[in-house]
Amino acid sequence: MLALVLAATMITAAAPPTDMTRSILTDVCLPYVTGETSDTVALEFLGFVETPAPEADTRTFQSEDEAYLLRLTTEGSLADGNLNRVCVIQARRGGFDGARASILPVMREGGFAPEAGLPANRPIWTKAGVTVSLRQNPGAAALVRVTFSSLDAEGY
Numbered sequence: 654m655l656a657l658v659l660a661a662t663m664i665t666a667a668a669p670p671t672d673m674t675r676s677i678l679t680d681v682c683l684p685y686v687t688g689e690t691s692d693t694v695a696l697e698f699l700g701f702v703e704t705p706a707p708e709a710d711t712r713t714f715q716s717e718d719e720a721y722l723l724r725l726t727t728e729g730s731l732a733d734g735n736l737n738r739v740c741v742i743q744a745r746r747g748g749f750d751g752a753r754a755s756i757l758p759v760m761r762e763g764g765f766a767p768e769a770g771l772p773a774n775r776p777i778w779t780k781a782g783v784t785v786s787l788r789q790n791p792g793a794a795a796l797v798r799v800t801f802s803s804l805d806a807e808g809y
Contacts, residue, residue, distance in 0.1 A: 673721055674744050674755035682740035685725055686783055686801035720746045736803040745794040752787055752795040782806025
């Protein structure tokens with residue numbers, strides 16, 4: 654009987670909240686900038702809707718609660734030898750510390766190297782042409798910027 658009560662309690666307990674910043678980074682930004690995918694299935698799953706973009710080579714999205722904004726941009730091409738892809742997450746919840754806590758495990762697990770000598774409030778990680786930076790200006794949302802440059806990638 655005790656086992657049934659315990660099982661029922663576990664089933665009805667609230668699930669921990671999704672780490673949205675980490676999900677966007679791993680499921681959208683990194684695959685986008687590395688060229689693995691450019692579809693929006695992950696964005697739709699995470700509850701993002703597309704918003705009007707300021708430029709033809711840019712797509713913008715926001716979460717349904719407007720707590721997260723996202724911008725995807727591609728410039729240049731492999732043919733001209735200068736391909737650049739950018740994914741910017743604007744995290745309006747959790748601040749700098751929350752965003753850092755979300756992305757730091759991803760950077761470690763993914764083998765990204767931290768840039769040495771940078772201020773703690775402006776960290777940058779790099780790996781194979783991909784750069785991930787985090788910053789927050791006073792009074793503004795935390796920004797996670799993920800970029801890929803074919804000029805920085807070896808053998809690309």
